[in-house]
Amino acid sequence: MTASTRYRPLRIGPFVSETPVVLAPMAGITNAGFRRLCREQGAGFYVCEMITSRGLVEKNPLTRRMIAFSDDESPRSMQLYGVDPVAMGRAVRIVAEEGLADHVDMNFGCPVPKVTRKGGGAALPYKRRLFEAIVMAAVDNAGSIPVTVKMRIGIDDGRHTYLDAAQRAVGAGVAAVALHARTAAQRYSGTADWSAIARLRDAVPAEIPVLGNGDVFSAADALAMVDRTGCDGVVVGRGCLGRPWLFGDLEAAFAGRPLPEPPTLRQVAATMHRHAELLEEHMRTDADPTKGIRDMRKHVAWYLKGFPVGPEVRRRLGLINSVDELDELVSALDLDQRFPPEADGPRGRQGSPGRVVLPEHWLDDPDDVTVPLGAEMENSGG
Structure with missing residues (x-):
């Protein structure tokens, strides 16, 4: 059996990539220029920097400048962040009515304190009913645009939320689910727990793609993740920093072709x-x-x-x-x-694990649907 027969194309709504790879949204990185550079290397889905629902609704000038796609970019994938179901619904409706993007991904995985202290990103799935309401608001206002979600395992080792959140998201009608296999408390440290991706794949209906994220720094890593977990594709973040040709390696690997020689x-x-x-x-x-x-x-x-x-x-x-x-x-x-062998492997931010900064009383009631005061961020970019 060749690699090309072992690995299936990735379908998100009506869009199909023969190479089952997604570029993770990264603040200050995945602008239109970087996405085009990566697309020139290999096929996949390439997602823009995070856009806040409030910034989109209030027509924030910075947000509007960040909604920039090349004329030949397809699909145009946008990541949205929000903590308020009403604001999220309005933002996705704007995307649909103004034709701003072809695919909306929702950020429930960011672990940075300025996001989690407002109840957003990786903190939000703990509030399961609020999470569900936000996803439903997005799907209900998206029309024909596919909506996907990206999340983490949970807040910390004592509060795993990903299985419940994924099932609620699928019930709301999302087209795919991606999991960064770390908790928010881990941030980018340590090792991603790929076994969580396998458990998620088993828990979600087979027709819904499950994407794995975390510690994909090479084509070999990507193939290993799919082989070990059964996931339908990989999400690449830090691994492509200073190495956009990684997407060419991934395209070759998933097609069963020899990898290109490392660059001089x-x-x-x-x-x-x-x-x-x-x-x-x-x-x-x-x-x-x-x-x-x-x-x-x-x-x-x-x-x-x-x-x-x-x-x-x-x-x-x-x-x-x-x-x-x-x-x-x-x-x-x-x-x-x-190309020096020591340049392979992890790159970008890693840091150390730490306590997750949360809104006051955030952990008291996971069924509380109250939107934290001041939770919606105006500025985009993560």
């Missing part, structure tokens, strides 16, 4: 150049002509992880103000270097 520094430099150009195209304005290249600065360290670049060059790369300056600094390096 020359090929990495070409990808960095392309990335910088796309960020400039997407983010540059007359008022702020260097915004795109400044955004590129944080990506440079990820691209060059493991390469012997030297502290002074790294410092100067962290201050670049043009694509030409980026090219000049990188061209002075030994571009024939092979």
Whole structure:
């Protein structure tokens, strides 16, 4: 049996990807430029940065600027965050009526304190009836747009919510469920518990795709996750930071083809150049002509992880103000270097586990449907 016969295409509503891969929404990362760069590498679903329902409803200028998709981007996948069923319903109706996106994913997995202290993200599924009401409001107002949910195992090891939440979401009519196999308390530390993904796959009707997220840093990781858990596809987040060619590796692996050779520094430099150009195209304005290249600065360290670049060059790369300056600094390096094995594996934020910051009395009654005061965030981006 070949890989291509073992792995099925991923279907979300009417949309199908032969490669069962989703780019996870990441604040400050998955803008239109980065998504296009990744799409050029391989097939999949590519989701934009998180948009808040309040920001969309109140026509927040930042939110509106973030709703940017390339003309050839299909499907246009948007992630929405909200804590109020009314606001979520209104936001999804705006998406449907104004044709802003083709697919809505809902954020119930973010573990950062500024989100959980308002009862949002990974904190929300604990309030099971409020969670259900929010998902129902989204589905009921989406029309023909498929709605999916992304969640974590729970708040902490003593409060697992994912199985109940998934069943409620499926009952409300979602098209797929994704699980980051960590608790909110773990944040991005430790090891993802893939066995939870397997339990979720067993608990959800077979026709509803279950996607696994957590510790997918290579094509081998992706195949292993699907093989061990039976999930229908993988969600890739930190693994593609500074490595957008990972999506080409994933496409080849799921199709049963040999993986491409790891890139040389020359090929990495070409990808960095392309990335910088796309960020400039997407983010540059007359008022702020260097915004795109400044955004590129944080990506440079990820691209060059493991390469012997030297502290002074790294410092100067962290201050670049043009694509030409980026090219000049990188061209002075030994571009024939092979990709360093030590650059494989985890990247991006990891941190340490910690107490989850929650609204006062949040844990008192899981059936309480009260929306916390001031819970809805106006600004988007996570």
